[in-house]
Amino acid sequence: MGLIAILFYILTVAAQWVVFQKAGIAGWKSIIPIYNSYCLFKIAWGNGWVFLAMIIPLVGVIVDFMCMYKLAKSFDKGLGFCLGLFFLRPVFYIILAFSDDEYIGPNGNRVYVA
Numbered sequence: 001m002g003l004i005a006i007l008f009y010i011l012t013v014a015a016q017w018v019v020f021q022k023a024g025i026a027g028w029k030s031i032i033p034i035y036n037s038y039c040l041f042k043i044a045w046g047n048g049w050v051f052l053a054m055i056i057p058l059v060g061v062i063v064d065f066m067c068m069y070k071l072a073k074s075f076d077k078g079l080g081f082c083l084g085l086f087f088l089r090p091v092f093y094i095i096l097a098f099s100d101d102e103y104i105g106p107n108g109n110r111v112y113v114a
Contacts, residue, residue, distance in 0.1 A: 012090040018097035019043075023074070044070035046106040075101045 016036065017027035023043040030036045042048035044067045051067075054060040068085040072078065075096060084092040 008090065012093055015090070015093040015097035016040075019093060022097070022101075023103040040071070041067055043103070044068075044074055044106060070106055074103060074106050076104050077101070 013030060016030040020030045020036075020039060020043070021027045025039050025043065029039045037051045037054070038048040041051040050063065053063040065082075065086055068089075069079070069082040072082040072085055075081075077096075081092065081096075084095075
């Protein structure tokens with residue numbers, strides 16, 4: 001059972017790596033634990049420092065949901081995909097990574113972050 005969990009984790013990290021690359025961020029940044037959250041928020045919000053709100057109890061859940069909504073919108077997806085990202089994050093990361101979806105940016109203007 002542990003081996004399956006490790007393989008699933010590796011697949012999720014690989015998917016996040018590809019999502020980062022689609023957004024114009026180096027894929028290796030997805031491996032570093034706290035820095036990957038900063039980069040994910042930078043992809044979704046345009047400002048990575050918003051991830052610090054995740055520290056606050058209850059507010060963190062709301063901010064996390066908003067981040068998944070903004071991430072879905074950054075790849076031109078809707079509320080259904082946002083709910084998938086929120087509740088089944090590894091599966092929807094894999095879908096997002098290995099589909100033909102393009103990163104259009106947090107404002108929908110196809111801007112790549114550095």
